[in-house]
Amino acid sequence: MKLFKQRIKPYLLLLPSVTAAIVFVGWGTAAALLESLQDWETGEWTVVYYHELFTNPVFWDSLFLSFSTALLSTAVSVVLGLVVTRYLYHYFRKNRWKLLVWLPMLVPHLVAAYLVLLFFSDSGLLSSLLYRFGWIQEMSEYPFSVQNRQGTGIILTYIWKEVPFVILMLLPVYYQLNSNYEAVIRTLGGGSWEVFKTAEFPALAPVLTETGIILFSFTIAAFEVPYILGVTYPKMLPLLSYQWYFENDWSSRPAAMAVMMVTTFLTLLLAFLAFGLSQRRRNQMSRGK
Amino acid sequence: MFKNPWKKCGIGLVGIFLVAIFAGCTNSESGQTDEHSENSASSEALLEQPWEKTEAAAENSQVNLYMWGGDEGVNRYIDNWVAPRLKENYDITLKRYPMDITEVLQKLQTEKRANKETGVMDIIWINGENFKNAKENGLLWNSFSDKLPNFKKFIGQDRADLQTDFGTPVEGMEAPWGKVQYVFFYDAAHIKKPPQNFIELAQWVKENPGKFTYPEVQDFTGSGFMKHLLYDKMGRDVLENELYREELTNEHGDAVWQYLNDIQPYLWKNGENYPASLTELDRLYSQGEVWMTMGYNEARAERLIEDGTFPETTKSFIMEPGSIGNYHFLSIPFNSPNKAGAMVAINELLSPEAQLEKMQPSVWGENTPLSLEKLSEADQEKFKNIERGDSVLPSEQLEAAYLNEMDPAYTEWLKENWMSEVVQTTH
Numbered sequence: 015m016k017l018f019k020q021r022i023k024p025y026l027l028l029l030p031s032v033t034a035a036i037v038f039v040g041w042g043t044a045a046a047l048l049e050s051l052q053d054w055e056t057g058e059w060t061v062v063y064y065h066e067l068f069t070n071p072v073f074w075d076s077l078f079l080s081f082s083t084a085l086l087s088t089a090v091s092v093v094l095g096l097v098v099t100r101y102l103y104h105y106f107r108k109n110r111w112k113l114l115v116w117l118p119m120l121v122p123h124l125v126a127a128y129l130v131l132l133f134f135s136d137s138g139l140l141s142s143l144l145y146r147f148g149w150i151q152e153m154s155e156y157p158f159s160v161q162n163r164q165g166t167g168i169i170l171t172y173i174w175k176e177v178p179f180v181i182l183m184l185l186p187v188y189y190q191l192n193s194n195y196e197a198v199i200r201t202l203g204g205g206s207w208e209v210f211k212t213a214e215f216p217a218l219a220p221v222l223t224e225t226g227i228i229l230f231s232f233t234i235a236a237f238e239v240p241y242i243l244g245v246t247y248p249k250m251l252p253l254l255s256y257q258w259y260f261e262n263d264w265s266s267r268p269a270a271m272a273v274m275m276v277t278t279f280l281t282l283l284l285a286f287l288a289f290g291l292s293q294r295r296r297n298q299m300s301r302g303k
Numbered sequence: 304m305f306k307n308p309w310k311k312c313g314i315g316l317v318g319i320f321l322v323a324i325f326a327g328c329t330n331s332e333s334g335q336t337d338e339h340s341e342n343s344a345s346s347e348a349l350l351e352q353p354w355e356k357t358e359a360a361a362e363n364s365q366v367n368l369y370m371w372g373g374d375e376g377v378n379r380y381i382d383n384w385v386a387p388r389l390k391e392n393y394d395i396t397l398k399r400y401p402m403d404i405t406e407v408l409q410k411l412q413t414e415k416r417a418n419k420e421t422g423v424m425d426i427i428w429i430n431g432e433n434f435k436n437a438k439e440n441g442l443l444w445n446s447f448s449d450k451l452p453n454f455k456k457f458i459g460q461d462r463a464d465l466q467t468d469f470g471t472p473v474e475g476m477e478a479p480w481g482k483v484q485y486v487f488f489y490d491a492a493h494i495k496k497p498p499q500n501f502i503e504l505a506q507w508v509k510e511n512p513g514k515f516t517y518p519e520v521q522d523f524t525g526s527g528f529m530k531h532l533l534y535d536k537m538g539r540d541v542l543e544n545e546l547y548r549e550e551l552t553n554e555h556g557d558a559v560w561q562y563l564n565d566i567q568p569y570l571w572k573n574g575e576n577y578p579a580s581l582t583e584l585d586r587l588y589s590q591g592e593v594w595m596t597m598g599y600n601e602a603r604a605e606r607l608i609e610d611g612t613f614p615e616t617t618k619s620f621i622m623e624p625g626s627i628g629n630y631h632f633l634s635i636p637f638n639s640p641n642k643a644g645a646m647v648a649i650n651e652l653l654s655p656e657a658q659l660e661k662m663q664p665s666v667w668g669e670n671t672p673l674s675l676e677k678l679s680e681a682d683q684e685k686f687k688n689i690e691r692g693d694s695v696l697p698s699e700q701l702e703a704a705y706l707n708e709m710d711p712a713y714t715e716w717l718k719e720n721w722m723s724e725v726v727q728t729t730h
Contacts, residue, residue, distance in 0.1 A: 241579070264436070
């Protein structure tokens with residue numbers, strides 16, 4: 015009975031969620047993997063699609079854009095979210111402020127991307143304001159571009175959407191921080207940076223890592239924001255995959271699947287690395303190093 | 304250790320979950336086989352039996368229509384005019400599901416692979432390369448169009464312009480629903496005299512930098528624009544009703560890319576970004592960022608002017624060497640659960656009344672595939688008296704400029720090369 019309680023029961027309890035993960039995610043991934051490894055007409059096994067992919071500059075441009083966009087928007091969101099939480103978490107005890115800062119989370123990504131377009135495009139609100147004040151004479155003089163090859167609009171949208179998410183993840187950590195640590199550091203003459211580094215960061219690090227991975231894997235694989243704010247070339251990976259998948263004669267479908275497999279592999283790799291790092295840090299801490 | 308009642312619940316839930324999975328599996332399997340046998344037995348007979356029997360079989364049934372849902376006017380026509388009419392005349396409940404045709408075919412392909420003989424779609428809206436794909440992959444049911452009374456009466460099997468759909472033989476696998484021609488739209492407040500040919504267009508683009516663009520090649524309208532350029536550079540005689548010839552693209556390809564590269568720096572956003580879809584181009588046009596838009600359906604601006612999306616000064620024009628036109632069709636998937644209902648509904652959509660309503664500019668505005676001379680005199684009068692609106696070119700001018708769609712292999716050639724020949728060359 016003890017064996018059951020300690021060994022088997024946890025697995026049983028996890029079964030529903032694990033089953034769902036295996037059935038839906040696992041099955042989909044496996045099907046995609048199989049399709050990317052089979053000739054689209056004969057069904058014979060082949061790695062030719064991966065070979066073509068890795069020798070195709072279109073793919074590398076997409077990969078670079080996706081990677082840099084995802085990395086940048088994740089990094090900025092995490093840092094901004096951390097700063098906001100750090101300095102304002104006392105206010106967030108009141109629901110009013112908390113709701114206000116979480117508001118962007120209620121807006122779907124698709125809508126958020128359109129909002130960015132609505133405000134910042136050449137014929138958007140900002141442009142017509144500038145025009146009204148006489149700062150620009152014509153629409154084409156409008157200086158900002160949200161739809162460009164650097165993915166500015168995409169990054170902007172993600173930051174606006176994800177900062178509240180970072181705050182959501184970090185708030186509980188700050189609420190649980192032992193305020194005695196801060197007192198000790200202050201008494202010993204430590205400044206704010208010392209407080210953050212010694213008392214707060216060790217508790218924040220695992221949550222920050224987790225949040226970063228969630229954001230990164232979402233941004234690199236999401237479709238709707240780059241669909242609205244992306245440019246014709248280069249396209250972000252999900253759009254490239256979609257385009258190849260729905261091309262006329264279906265001969266590019268395995269390649270489209272290969273793109274998704276590479277994306278999945280990248281995210282998983284990153285997740286393992288990050289979790290591994292934070293796990294090691296945790297072990298070190300528990301051993302008192 | 305305290306006892307947590309939720310844990311017990313959790314284990315119970317796991318059990319229920321597993322049972323539900325197995326129950327679900329067995330249920331759907333048995334249901335499927337039953338319907339399957341009934342379905343295939345009756346589906347062949349449908350093509351033999353008299354029409355009255357088909358109508359009787361369709362009575363009190365539901366027909367699921369899967370179609371592109373991006374046009375509110377079209378959606379309203381189906382929901383508010385066609386559906387009530389089918390209910391009243393045939394006791395058929397028509398349900399419209401908005402879905403892009405590529406996704407429709409994807410779904411059917413998946414069902415085909417899984418041997419799912421009873422699907423969910425009864426009618427799909429299709430043409431061109433998608434029809435070719437669907438037909439070649441066995442996703443369509445059968446040759447049915449010449450069993451429809453309205454098709455026999457008002458269209459007929461021998462119409463020369465309806466033998467192929469973008470070069471793919473139709474063979475009764477789909478029934479024509481509408482006819483459209485590709486035109487350009489412009490804002491007459493900014494443009495006094497629209498260009499008459501591609502040379503004048505290039506001049507205009509250079510004189511008005513940033514005010515013109517076209518959708519990227521993946522978009523139907525974008526490749527349509529480029530196909531007109533092909534007609535211009537290669538000539539009508541080698542493209543119309545001819546098969547794809549590689550030496551033509553080898554010989555004239557450079558001229559096509561050169562033209563597009565030549566105007567690129569003067570396009571919207573200096574040609575660094577092209578609209579991803581016609582919707583996007585229309586948005587730019589409606590907000591005055593560009594002064595021209597385009598598209599299949601010579602009358603599509605009417606409703607957009609009416610609801611205030613397009614400026615009231617919107618007019619249309621066509622250029623040398625002409626205006627590509629095509630038909631779009633309705634078809635029945637191989638695993639439609641209600642083929643009788645689908646046939647009755649399609650037949651009704653081909654009736655003069657339904658076609659007349661569809662052609663009203665405030666409804667949809669597009670042209671009909673019916674042969675007008677086969678209609679009653681009263682109906683002919685009604686079709687001729689439709690006021691299509693100021694933004695629509697006279698029908699004589701459109702007919703005189705009519706160009707057939709070319710072999711779809713040219714579209715593939717455009718799609719394979721445009722990105723590298725035009726877009727990637729700028730950096």
